Amino acid sequence: MDILHVSEWASWNASFVEPDAGSGSLSGPWYSTHKTQLLGVLLAAASNFLISVSLNIQKCAHLRLACQTELKPYYMSKLWWCGTTLLGLGEVGNFTAYGFGPIALIAPLGCLSVTGSAFISVLFLKKTMRAADILGGTLTVTGTYLLVTFAPDVPQEITARRVQNYLVSWPFLVYSIIGIIIFCILLYFYKRKAVKHIVVLLMMVALLASLTVITVKAVASMITLSAEGKMQLTYPVFYIMSILMAISCAFQVKFLDQAMHLYEATAVVPLNFVFFTTSAIISGVIFYREFQSTALLSVFMFLFGCLLSFLGVFVIAKNKKEEHLQIPFIDCGHIPGQNLTCKIQPDPHSSRYGTLNNEDNSVKSQS
Numbered sequence: 001m002d003i004l005h006v007s008e009w010a011s012w013n014a015s016f017v018e019p020d021a022g023s024g025s026l027s028g029p030w031y032s033t034h035k036t037q038l039l040g041v042l043l044a045a046a047s048n049f050l051i052s053v054s055l056n057i058q059k060c061a062h063l064r065l066a067c068q069t070e071l072k073p074y075y076m077s078k079l080w081w082c083g084t085t086l087l088g089l090g091e092v093g094n095f096t097a098y099g100f101g102p103i104a105l106i107a108p109l110g111c112l113s114v115t116g117s118a119f120i121s122v123l124f125l126k127k128t129m130r131a132a133d134i135l136g137g138t139l140t141v142t143g144t145y146l147l148v149t150f151a152p153d154v155p156q157e158i159t160a161r162r163v164q165n166y167l168v169s170w171p172f173l174v175y176s177i178i179g180i181i182i183f184c185i186l187l188y189f190y191k192r193k194a195v196k197h198i199v200v201l202l203m204m205v206a207l208l209a210s211l212t213v214i215t216v217k218a219v220a221s222m223i224t225l226s227a228e229g230k231m232q233l234t235y236p237v238f239y240i241m242s243i244l245m246a247i248s249c250a251f252q253v254k255f256l257d258q259a260m261h262l263y264e265a266t267a268v269v270p271l272n273f274v275f276f277t278t279s280a281i282i283s284g285v286i287f288y289r290e291f292q293s294t295a296l297l298s299v300f301m302f303l304f305g306c307l308l309s310f311l312g313v314f315v316i317a318k319n320k321k322e323e324h325l326q327i328p329f330i331d332c333g334h335i336p337g338q339n340l341t342c343k344i345q346p347d348p349h350s351s352r353y354g355t356l357n358n359e360d361n362s363v364k365s366q367s
Contacts, residue, residue, distance in 0.1 A: 037100065037153065039100045040097045040099070040100030040105070041105065041148055043096055044093070044094060044097035044101070044106045045109060047089075047093030047094045049116050050086050050090035054083040054085075054086035054090060055113075056120045057082055057086065057124065058084065060083075061079040061083060062074060063125070065077060090113075095220055096224075097220075098213070098220045099158075099217070099223065103283065104151060104152055104281045104285065105147060105152070107213060107277050107280035107281065107284075108281070108305075110277065111273065111309040114270075114273065114317070115141070132316060136311075136314075136316035138312070139308050139311050139312030139315060140312030140313065143305040143308030143312060144309065146305025146308065149305075150298040152290040152291045152302075157230075158217065158221035158225075159232060163222070163237050163241065172287050175282075175286045175287075183204060186200055198262070198271065201258055201262075202256075202271050202272050205252050205255045205256050205272060205275065208251055208252040208255070209275075209276045210283040211244060211283075212249055212252060215242070215245035215248065217288070218241045222235075256268075259272070270310075270314045274313075
């Protein structure tokens with residue numbers, strides 16, 4: 001009877017206690033399944049935090065140099081080099097994170113750098129905390145929680161052979177053809193028609209970013225597997241993806257820099273985040289077949305988390321005034337031989353930069 005009692009108790013314990021123990025978020029079965037993805041999330045979050053800290057340190061260094069009587073190049077500042085080092089570490093961390101998590105999860109976490117920068121600027125740049133920053137930060141944190149909770153579970157290893165198969169799959173070929181056609185049309189309007197609207201520039205950046213995230217994940221995954229003992233660096237596809245990654249990154253930076261030169265950062269940053277994240281998720285779905293076996297409710301909640309993150313970034317960037325250094329401009333009234341009272345437009349971002357505006361009526365009549 002005692003033996004029977006013990007066996008019955010053991011069977012009841014196995015039926016009721018063990019499943020409950022295995023359903024915890026940090027229990028054995030869950031952790032063994034999601035530990036790689038969890039590592040990618042933590043790495044991406046820490047990297048974006050480093051990026052936000054580095055940008056504020058660099059901004060602080062530029063402001064300090066501008067206040068000095070003797071102007072020095074920014075690369076002579078130790079504080080600027082500290083920020084640049086942290087920025088490099090953050091970008092390397094983001095690159096590595098793609099080797100552990102799906103694109104659809106790692107790419108949207110870039111909202112943490114925007115949110116973190118808004119709060120860290122209070123410490124480094126002595127800015128005032130706004131209600132919009134608190135609201136936007138709440139939205140982005142809530143969206144990030146939904147992203148992590150309902151992200152696609154992709155336990156597959158991205159080997160060189162798998163990447164080769166994905167490159168010749170018909171969904172990616174169709175997606176590539178459509179992307180190339182759209183990019184060529186936008187490039188035509190940009191080069192031939194001189195259309196430099198912010199949407200045109202950032203759409204080209206987003207199309208290049210879709211190729212960048214595909215190649216970054218492939219290269220990072222193959223390097224990670226090689227470090228674990230599964231050599232992938234001997235396959236030609238590794239070097240092909242590395243070259244494509246470098247080229248797409250270079251042109252992406254070119255067009256993004258053009259957008260930053262023509263428009264305010266408060267307009268470029270949120271739009272670029274939305275376009276980049278959308279293109280990254282689409283490329284991950286098509287190339288790496290993420291969300292292939294995900295429930296419809298999880299997909300909906302994931303997209304809702306993306307929407308909250310987008311809203312949070314826009315709320316933080318909305319009505320945020322940028323600090324401009326005092327740039328002297330020319331007063332035509334002080335030029336010998338000139339009696340003009342108008343002034344050269346001091347704003348280099350204006351379309352009338354370098355022209356004489358608000359001219360006096362007497363000057364117009366003389367001309």
